[in-house]
Amino acid sequence: MKEIEYAAAHSVDEAVGLLAARGEKARILAGGTDILVQLREGLRDADLIVDIKKIPELMNLSFSAAQGLHLGASVPCYRIYRDPAVASAYPALADAARIIGGWQIQSRGSIGGNLCNSSPAADSIPALIALDAKCLIAGPDGRRSVPVAEFCTSPGRNVLKRGELLVALEFAAPTKHEGSRYLRFIPRNEMDIAVVGAGAWLRLNAKGDTIEAARLGLAAVAPKPLAAIDVASWLVGKPATAETFTEAGNRARLLAKPISDMRAPAEYRLHIVGVMTARALTGAAERARGVHVGHSPNGKKY
Numbered sequence: 001m002k003e004i005e006y007a008a009a010h011s012v013d014e015a016v017g018l019l020a021a022r023g024e025k026a027r028i029l030a031g032g033t034d035i036l037v038q039l040r041e042g043l044r045d046a047d048l049i050v051d052i053k054k055i056p057e058l059m060n061l062s063f064s065a066a067q068g069l070h071l072g073a074s075v076p077c078y079r080i081y082r083d084p085a086v087a088s089a090y091p092a093l094a095d096a097a098r099i100i101g102g103w104q105i106q107s108r109g110s111i112g113g114n115l116c117n118s119s120p121a122a123d124s125i126p127a128l129i130a131l132d133a134k135c136l137i138a139g140p141d142g143r144r145s146v147p148v149a150e151f152c153t154s155p156g157r158n159v160l161k162r163g164e165l166l167v168a169l170e171f172a173a174p175t176k177h178e179g180s181r182y183l184r185f186i187p188r189n190e191m192d193i194a195v196v197g198a199g200a201w202l203r204l205n206a207k208g209d210t211i212e213a214a215r216l217g218l219a220a221v222a223p224k225p226l227a228a229i230d231v232a233s234w235l236v237g238k239p240a241t242a243e244t245f246t247e248a249g250n251r252a253r254l255l256a257k258p259i260s261d262m263r264a265p266a267e268y269r270l271h272i273v274g275v276m277t278a279r280a281l282t283g284a285a286e287r288a289r290g291v292h293v294g295h296s297p298n299g300k301k302y
């Protein structure tokens with residue numbers, strides 16, 4: 001590994017200044033669980049790494065049932081699933097945070113880093129799409145907001161321009177009768193990359209039998225994480241039944257354009273995306289009805 005300069009920014013403006021001055025030669029360091037591996041293996045090049053974990057705004061997690069969630073880009077994953085109020089309001093986000101690597105990775109790695117790494121197989125992105133999270137971005141021209149669904153552009157690439165960084169992810173306040181679920185399929189139980197990931201969000205009517213609103217995010221089935229808008233709009237007004245969710249899975253297969261790689265052939269991914277979509281929707285519907293689905297490592301239900 002070549003020698004690389006290190007600078008710790010203490011404010012968003014300072015980080016923007018460092019990044020804008022050095023352009024492509026500067027890389028952001030959040031938890032470092034992706035970037036340090038990539039630099040060591042020569043997959044990325046940098047003369048300067050800008051540590052953003054000392055910027056209070058990026059480490060701030062604030063939630064209120066009325067205002068929603070403001071999740072600083074560098075907040076490590078464990079703070080999400082260890083917070084009962086956040087895990088209960090945004091269960092798909094907690095599902096994703098608790099399966100990214102093991103506890104060591106979750107102690108360092110952030111949701112912001114997972115999103116900015118922009119892997120087609122990233123675990124947090126389908127959940128963020130399902131929850132309709134917005135990216136708060138800062139750069140030399142000020143601040144802007146971009147929906148997560150529009151953030152990734154191709155494998156490892158996103159809409160961030162020179163000098164820009166992700167400051168936070170913003171989530172609307174939870175509403176009544178909604179539920180969400182993220183699930184992935186992996187060949188072994190721990191520390192592997194998703195063969196397919198599916199994040200679902202549903203709002204049901206007060207009786208819990210009809211879908212009023214839906215969102216679906218998919219990973220590892222296209223060059224970037226997919227917002228399955230056609231499937232989501234088809235779901236609206238349908239009964240929240242196993243038949244509906246199976247048919248939604250069939251429709252998700254039509255959107256998927258998977259590759260074959262060492263983890264799975266494309267045909268297998270096409271089959272699995274249907275299964276995972278149906279299961280994620282089923283879990284989201286159960287949670288919308290107040291049924292406990294899944295578990296948290298601290299034993300608290302969400």
Ligand SMILES: Cc1cc2nc3c(=O)[nH]c(=O)nc-3n(C[C@H](O)[C@H](O)[C@H](O)COP(=O)(O)OP(=O)(O)OC[C@H]3O[C@@H](n4cnc5c(N)ncnc54)[C@H](O)[C@@H]3O)c2cc1C
Binds near residue numbers: 035110113114
């Ligand atoms: C053993 C192991 C297991 C893993 N398991 C999983 C897994 O199961 N699922 C999964 O999805 N990933 C997994 N990963 C990948 C990685 O841990 C996650 O992507 C993690 O969430 C990245 O967060 P980070 O804070 O460490 O990001 P970093 O490595 O610090 O940064 C990642 C990338 O994003 C950029 N970046 C970071 N923050 C910002 C910002 N605020 N603004 C702009 N750019 C930014 C960096 O420059 C870099 O390019 C694993 C990694 C390892 C080493």
